[in-house]
Amino acid sequence: MTVDDAASPAAEAATPGTPSAPQGPHGYAKQKDQHLKRLRRIEGQVRGLQRMVEEDVYCIDILTQVSAGTKALQSFALQLLEEHLRHCVADAAIQGGPEADAKVAEATAAIARLLRS
Amino acid sequence: MTVDDAASPAAEAATPGTPSAPQGPHGYAKQKDQHLKRLRRIEGQVRGLQRMVEEDVYCIDILTQVSAGTKALQSFALQLLEEHLRHCVADAAIQGGPEADAKVAEATAAIARLLRS
Amino acid sequence: MTVDDAASPAAEAATPGTPSAPQGPHGYAKQKDQHLKRLRRIEGQVRGLQRMVEEDVYCIDILTQVSAGTKALQSFALQLLEEHLRHCVADAAIQGGPEADAKVAEATAAIARLLRS
Amino acid sequence: MTVDDAASPAAEAATPGTPSAPQGPHGYAKQKDQHLKRLRRIEGQVRGLQRMVEEDVYCIDILTQVSAGTKALQSFALQLLEEHLRHCVADAAIQGGPEADAKVAEATAAIARLLRS
Numbered sequence: 001m002t003v004d005d006a007a008s009p010a011a012e013a014a015t016p017g018t019p020s021a022p023q024g025p026h027g028y029a030k031q032k033d034q035h036l037k038r039l040r041r042i043e044g045q046v047r048g049l050q051r052m053v054e055e056d057v058y059c060i061d062i063l064t065q066v067s068a069g070t071k072a073l074q075s076f077a078l079q080l081l082e083e084h085l086r087h088c089v090a091d092a093a094i095q096g097g098p099e100a101d102a103k104v105a106e107a108t109a110a111i112a113r114l115l116r117s
Numbered sequence: 118m119t120v121d122d123a124a125s126p127a128a129e130a131a132t133p134g135t136p137s138a139p140q141g142p143h144g145y146a147k148q149k150d151q152h153l154k155r156l157r158r159i160e161g162q163v164r165g166l167q168r169m170v171e172e173d174v175y176c177i178d179i180l181t182q183v184s185a186g187t188k189a190l191q192s193f194a195l196q197l198l199e200e201h202l203r204h205c206v207a208d209a210a211i212q213g214g215p216e217a218d219a220k221v222a223e224a225t226a227a228i229a230r231l232l233r234s
Numbered sequence: 235m236t237v238d239d240a241a242s243p244a245a246e247a248a249t250p251g252t253p254s255a256p257q258g259p260h261g262y263a264k265q266k267d268q269h270l271k272r273l274r275r276i277e278g279q280v281r282g283l284q285r286m287v288e289e290d291v292y293c294i295d296i297l298t299q300v301s302a303g304t305k306a307l308q309s310f311a312l313q314l315l316e317e318h319l320r321h322c323v324a325d326a327a328i329q330g331g332p333e334a335d336a337k338v339a340e341a342t343a344a345i346a347r348l349l350r351s
Numbered sequence: 352m353t354v355d356d357a358a359s360p361a362a363e364a365a366t367p368g369t370p371s372a373p374q375g376p377h378g379y380a381k382q383k384d385q386h387l388k389r390l391r392r393i394e395g396q397v398r399g400l401q402r403m404v405e406e407d408v409y410c411i412d413i414l415t416q417v418s419a420g421t422k423a424l425q426s427f428a429l430q431l432l433e434e435h436l437r438h439c440v441a442d443a444a445i446q447g448g449p450e451a452d453a454k455v456a457e458a459t460a461a462i463a464r465l466l467r468s
Contacts, residue, residue: 028176039167046160049193053152059145059201063227066194067234070187074234074466076166077183082459084176085440090451093441100441108433110180111462115425116350117184117191191349199342202323207334210324217324225316228345232308233467262410273401280394283427287386293379293435297461300428301468304421308468310400311417318410344414351418351425 028083038076045069077114081107145200155193162186194231198224262317272310279303311348315341379434389427396420428465432458 028035046069052062084107092103145152163186169179201224209220262269280303286296318341326337379386397420403413435458443454 028170029173032170035170036167039163039170043160043163043167046156046163046190050153050156050160053145053149053156056146059197059205060223060227062145062197063194063201064230066190066197067227067230070190070194070231070234073163073183073187073190077180077187078459078463078466080176080179080183081462082455084180085436085455085458086452088176089436089440090444090455093444101437104433104437104441106177107436108429110177110184111432112429113181113184114187114466115429117187195342195346195349198345199338202319202338202341203335206319206323207327207338210327218320221316221319221324224319225312228315228348229312231345231349232312262404263407266404269404270401273397273404277394277397277401280390280397280424284387284390284394287379287383287390290380293431293439294457294461296379296431297428297435298464300424300431301461301464304424304428304465304468307397307417307421307424311414311421314410314413314417318414322410340411344411344418347415347418348421351421 028080031079031083035076035080038072038079042069042072042076045072074114081110081114145197148196148200152193152197155189155196159186159189159193162189191231198228198231262314265313265317269310269314272306272313276303276306276310279306308348315344315348379431382430382434386427386431389423389430393420393423393427396423425465432462432465 045065049062049065049069052065089103089107092100162182166179166182166186169182206220206224209217279299283296283299283303286299323337323341326334396416400413400416400420403416440454440458443451
């Protein structure tokens with residue numbers, strides 16, 4: 001893992017040579033393509049659910065597909081969260097002060113929402 | 118969101134030429150339109166997530182949106198499950214025999230998958 | 235599964251002196267001993283958590299144990315739910331009428347609470 | 352509920368003979384008493400479930416109580432996790448190096464287990 005160079009000033013510059021490229025400000029910038037691919041697959045799962053309903057597929061089979069979609073969304077969330085902890089929360093910890101505390105509280109609240117959903 | 122216009126051209130017309138359209142064989146047949154509308158809204162949420170990633174929206178805000186999507190999928194699942202219990206499982210109970218037991222076991226397994234996802 | 239013979243040595247004797255214990259009125263009555271055994275195991279897990287906190291065990295190990303406890307509670311809930319569907323809900327379906335509908339709505343609400351917890 | 356008297360006999364002795372007890376090395380050390388109180392309340396809930404099963408309480412009411420217990424366990428986990436992020440993970444971030452990465456990966460895995468449970 002070359003996560004540590006993330007600590008350096010340029011960390012976020014996913015594509016440094018692109019001058020007008022908006023600096024992805026967040027931890028997940030590098031995985032952007034991977035995230036988008038995942039989300040498109042989830043979108044396909046949701047469209048598959050619509051087809052199943054239209055074609056009167058058996059309820060239980062639809063429920064199985066819903067579970068798969070939910071699981072995929074949560075995997076995406078976990079990956080995003082890991083990058084967030086690794087970058088935003090860690091950076092705030094290094095800065096210290098109330099901002100560090102606030103970042104941890106904010107991340108915990110997000111985890112609580114995931115748990116309740 | 119232009120999700121709803123997906124409804125207009127035909128979307129719901131699963132079996133257009135069937136005058137006395139056989140009631141879809143499953144419990145959710147009557148709520149079909151409502152289910153499809155819900156699922157299109159969820160599809161819109163997942164597309165919204167892609168936009169958020171593309172526009173480098175703050176991780177925590179994306180996570181909040183993921184929680185909303187997961188919740189929406191689970192509400193859909195619960196509604197489908199309720200209709201399944203009300204029709205398929207109840208009908209099997211009235212018939213009695215091993216089929217009734219099998220239906221309950223199958224529904225419980227589906228609930229377990231939802232809980233674990 | 236040889237779960238039932240676990241009941242023999244004493245099954246921790248819920249009400250030992252009651253020879254012809256009246257069958258509890260609910261679906262889970264027959265599995266009572268098994269349920270009580272499960273719940274005592276979960277109680278032991280929660281006491282184990284207290285010991286871990288007292289002995290300053292590493293947070294992550296405590297969290298792993300919490301996950302195990304939550305999973306055990308949910309397995310118990312699923313088993314109870316299955317018996318409820320198999321007996322109370324099925325009986326109401328056979329009776330028919332508004333009571334049947336009410337039972338399904340009630341069970342679905344309970345499942346929703348489990349999903350949200 | 353006579354949950355609290357569970358605390359009296361000894362409550363497994365929070366700080367028995369150790370006068371200058373070294374502060375537990377982990378983030379949750381300061382909240383120890385609060386955590387133990389919470390866990391004893393959860394233990395009381397699980398004992399309450401046993402009573403409900405013994406007294407043939409209606410299944411749905413038992414399920415409601417299970418949801419409450421699960422929720423309480425997850426609240427405990429979230430609080431522990433927040434302290435863990437605030438102390439152990441933040442400290443590791445300040446130190447930097449592979450240890451920082453390992454702590455984040457470990458915390459994420461724990462969150463994944465909570466989500467799946």
